[in-house]
Structures are given as C-alpha cells and as structure tokens.
Amino acid sequence: MKTLTTKKIKWGILGLGRIAEKFAGDLKLSDTSILQAVASRDIDKARIFSNRHNSVKYYSSYMELAKDIDIDVVYVATPHAFHFENTMMCLKNGKSVLCEKPMGMNSGEVKTMIKEAESRKLFLMEGIWTRFVPATEILIDLLRDKVIGDLIFMRADFGFKSEFNPEGRVYNKALGGGSLLDVGIYPVYLSLITLGLPTGISAMARMTQTEVDSYCAMLFDYENSSKAILESSIEADTPTEAYIYGTKGVIKLHKRFHHTEKISLTRNGELTRVYETKNAGYGYLHEIEEVNTCLRNNETESSRLPHILSSNLSTIMDMVKDKIGLRYDSNA
Numbered sequence: 129m130k131t132l133t134t135k136k137i138k139w140g141i142l143g144l145g146r147i148a149e150k151f152a153g154d155l156k157l158s159d160t161s162i163l164q165a166v167a168s169r170d171i172d173k174a175r176i177f178s179n180r181h182n183s184v185k186y187y188s189s190y191m192e193l194a195k196d197i198d199i200d201v202v203y204v205a206t207p208h209a210f211h212f213e214n215t216m217m218c219l220k221n222g223k224s225v226l227c228e229k230p231m232g233m234n235s236g237e238v239k240t241m242i243k244e245a246e247s248r249k250l251f252l253m254e255g256i257w258t259r260f261v262p263a264t265e266i267l268i269d270l271l272r273d274k275v276i277g278d279l280i281f282m283r284a285d286f287g288f289k290s291e292f293n294p295e296g297r298v299y300n301k302a303l304g305g306g307s308l309l310d311v312g313i314y315p316v317y318l319s320l321i322t323l324g325l326p327t328g329i330s331a332m333a334r335m336t337q338t339e340v341d342s343y344c345a346m347l348f349d350y351e352n353s354s355k356a357i358l359e360s361s362i363e364a365d366t367p368t369e370a371y372i373y374g375t376k377g378v379i380k381l382h383k384r385f386h387h388t389e390k391i392s393l394t395r396n397g398e399l400t401r402v403y404e405t406k407n408a409g410y411g412y413l414h415e416i417e418e419v420n421t422c423l424r425n426n427e428t429e430s431s432r433l434p435h436i437l438s439s440n441l442s443t444i445m446d447m448v449k450d451k452i453g454l455r456y457d458s459n460a
C-alpha cells in the first residue's frame with residue numbers, strides 16, 4: 129500500500145444514490161479528505177452530481193473510477209447485492225474500500241472480500257457509521273466499566289415505513305431487499321458489541337410477495353444466559369430505540385439509536401445521568417475520519433470496526449436468514 133502519512137485522502141464515490149449524496153456532503157466537512165471523482169452508470173446523473181459537489185471528475189462506469197490512479201479509497205454506495213462485485217473490482221484495481229452495510233449478502237461474500245483486501249494489503253471497512261458516532265464511545269465506556277452491573281438482556285428495534293415497491297431497493301430481492309439486511313443489521317450490530325456472539329438464535333419474519341422479510345423478530349441467547357430481543361421493519365415506523373438492562377440499571381439509547389445523540393443512564397431505579405452528544409454533519413464524518421486516520425497510518429483495517437466484526441455480523445445474519453427461510457442468490 130502507498131505511504132499516505134499526512135496528505136489529504138482522495139475519495140471516489142461509486143453509485144450516486146441517496147446515501148452517496150449525504151456522504152458527499154459530509155466529505156466536504158472533512159479537512160483530511162478530497163472528493164476526487166464520482167461514478168454512475170448514467171453519465172448525466174454523474175455530471176449533475178459532480179456539479180453539486182465542486183465539479184469533481186465524473187465517470188459513466190464504475191470500472192473507470194476503480195482504475196483512476198488518483199484515488200486512494202472508494203466509497204461503495206450501491207444496493208447490497210452489488211457490494212461484493214463493486215468492492216472486489218475496486219480492490220483488484222488497488223483501491224482501498226469503505227463499503228456500505230451490509231458488506232456482503234452473506235458471510236461467504238464478506239470473508240472473500242476480507243481475504244482479497246488482506247492479500248493486497250489494502251484497507252477495507254464496512255460502513256457501520258454507528259461505531260464512530262460519539263455516543264457509541266460513551267456506551268462502550270459504560271459497558272467496560274460495568275456501570276449497570278452484569279448484563280441481563282437488551283432490546284433494540286429499527287423500523288421505518290417504506291411504501292411497497294417491488295422494483296425499489298428496499299423490497300426487491302434481486303437488489304438485496306428486506307428489513308434484516310437493510311436495518312436489522314443495526315440492532316444485530318448493537319447486540320454484538322454489547323453481548324458478543326450468541327450461542328442460540330430464534331427468529332420469525334413476515335414475508336412479502338417479493339419474498340423478502342418486511343418484519344423480522346429475533347431472540348438471541350448467550351453463554352451467560354443473557355438475552356437480546358431485536359426487531360426490524362420496512363413497513364412500520366417503530367421507536368428505533370435500544371435498552372440495555374443490567375443487574376444495577378439500564379442504558380437507553382434514544383431514537384434513532386444507531387446514530388443517537390442522547391443516552392440515559394438509570395441506576396438502582398433512578399435516572400442518574402443523561403449524556404448529550406453532537407454528531408458532525410449527517411453523522412458520516414466520523415467514519416470518514418476513521419478511514420482517513422487508518423489510511424494515513426497505513427492500517428488495513430480499523431481496530432474499532434475490525435474485519436472479524438463484519439465477519440461475525442454476517443455469520444449471525446446468515447443464521448437469522450436460515451431461521452426465517454430468507455434466501456438470496458450469492459456470489460460466494
């Protein structure tokens with residue numbers, strides 16, 4: 129990998145949809161980043177996107193972006209089903225990658241992507257921005273210091289109402305549709321950093337006519353008998369909060385918990401502290417800075433969101449998919 133030390137990190141964005149727009153907005157707030165080029169399958173769309181973002185270089189194919197020697201890292205912002213092929217193409221062309229969540233459609237894809245990055249000594253990270261918002265650091269400290277005692281159980285949900293559209297990304301199976309992969313990943317991620325790997329998994333889902341889950345309910349069991357109750361939905365707005373219960377208290381991550389700016393700590397039945405934080409930009413700036421720091425330090429993975437975590441996350445989601453009979457075509 130190139131030595132980058134203190135120079136600005138040159139970003140490319142692959143796939144110019146909704147999240148790419150927000151991400152490009154946050155890149156502008158980063159003193160350590162330059163948006164170098166963007167790529168869409170549609171040249172007009174690429175040009176219009178470029179016009180909104182400092183008239184950066186734009187391409188009408190993802191391959192041209194992957195081959196641009198002036199780019200250090202590519203942000204892959206396509207629907208889930210293409211993360212594997214888009215990321216592999218970037219890696220094979222010597223680019224580090226920040227890949228939107230879920231990194232792959234299954235653990236086979238995720239492991240292959242990680243292996244490819246490692247063999248090329250390139251940086252690869254899944255875009256779980258939750259890990260880098262300031263509130264998550266507070267949560268991790270509270271859990272490390274056992275402020276609520278031994279953990280007993282947690283519950284977390286993420287649901288939003290998306291009108292049924294069999295062609296759209298959220299409901300279309302060919303694009304990786306369904307609630308688990310789109311938003312269920314956040315409660316599952318929270319359970320992983322809070323309680324670790326489950327030893328048992330139960331799950332039930334409501335399926336759509338497009339054969340994806342519109343609602344998924346999960347119950348995880350752990351070695352010490354603690355439990356996690358997790359839910360996801362794409363057909364109803366749900367509180368999107370998280371509660372972690374321990375022998376001495378409760379930690380509440382307020383709505384929307386995956387990029388919360390408020391944590392309440394209740395100990396022995398009394399609200400003892402409310403932590404208020406402020407996310408920068410839309411909240412993606414924190415993960416952007418993490419990627420830049422890693423690249424400047426010549427690191428090939430983030431110690432805060434390491435490859436093993438993405439691998440474990442995809443393994444757990446595979447187990448949930450098995451339980452609810454959710455199957456997608458796979459690349460690996």
Ligand SMILES: NC(=O)c1ccc[n+]([C@@H]2O[C@H](COP(=O)([O-])OP(=O)(O)OC[C@H]3O[C@@H](n4cnc5c(N)ncnc54)[C@H](OP(=O)(O)O)[C@@H]3O)[C@@H](O)[C@H]2O)c1
Pocket residue numbers: 143144145146147148167168169170173205206207208210228229230255257297303310
């Ligand atoms: N971290 C977060 O907060 C967050 C939030 C929302 C979504 N996401 C993730 O980001 C990814 C993209 O989500 P999004 O909401 O931005 O989706 P979107 O608005 O539908 O945009 C996806 C883009 O992917 C490209 N694409 C390539 N092949 C496609 C195909 N066959 N059909 C449709 N689009 C195709 C298109 O870009 P071109 O036409 O320019 O090629 C499209 O604009 C998803 O994996 C999702 O999980 C993350």
